Amino acid sequence: MSVDRFTKAQFEEALPEGRWEPRGVVGNEYVYAIPVTGQRLKEGELEIRVHSSVNARTDVSDGVGENSIRVYLYSPKWHVPVWKKGRWVTRQPGWEDRLLDLLRKAYGLGLTAARCRCGELQATYVSKTWKNPGRRFRKCLSCGQWGGWVD
Numbered sequence: 001m002s003v004d005r006f007t008k009a010q011f012e013e014a015l016p017e018g019r020w021e022p023r024g025v026v027g028n029e030y031v032y033a034i035p036v037t038g039q040r041l042k043e044g045e046l047e048i049r050v051h052s053s054v055n056a057r058t059d060v061s062d063g064v065g066e067n068s069i070r071v072y073l074y075s076p077k078w079h080v081p082v083w084k085k086g087r088w089v090t091r092q093p094g095w096e097d098r099l100l101d102l103l104r105k106a107y108g109l110g111l112t113a114a115r116c117r118c119g120e121l122q123a124t125y126v127s128k129t130w131k132n133p134g135r136r137f138r139k140c141l142s143c144g145q146w147g148g149w150v151d
């Protein structure tokens with residue numbers, strides 16, 4: 001299956017206009033952020049991170065079998081993903097629309113992010129225990145308080 005090759009400028013054009021900010025180069029690829037703002041969120045508390053797969057050396061997206069476009073919710077304060085597992089966009093034709101769909105979904109999830117009694121956000125993790133493999137649960141970013149199963 002062929003993948004689209006696109007430049008940094010083309011990738012930035014595919015992001016929601018006026019909403020994104022550059023976050024430099026991580027692991028040799030350009031990374032972007034879309035701040036999530038809502039009544040339940042403090043300013044700068046949560047953002048969507050987008051790893052573009054655009055190589056910072058060549059300014060073109062990586063080839064087949066290399067990085068996909070990845071999207072996750074991120075806490076700038078704690079420097080950790082808040083919601084992550086398996087959210088990527090294949091770069092076959094139409095990737096721009098699929099990226100926007102995923103960004104909308106991530107934004108919606110961000111707006112409903114759960115909060116711990118201590119006031120901090122809870123992150124969603126995937127259980128790796130033998131009893132509950134693959135099951136999602138929440139845990140506070142600050143105090144580590146259990147926040148319950150998501151499903």
Ligand SMILES: [Zn+2]
Pocket residue numbers: 116117118119120140141142143144145
């Ligand atoms: Zn807490």
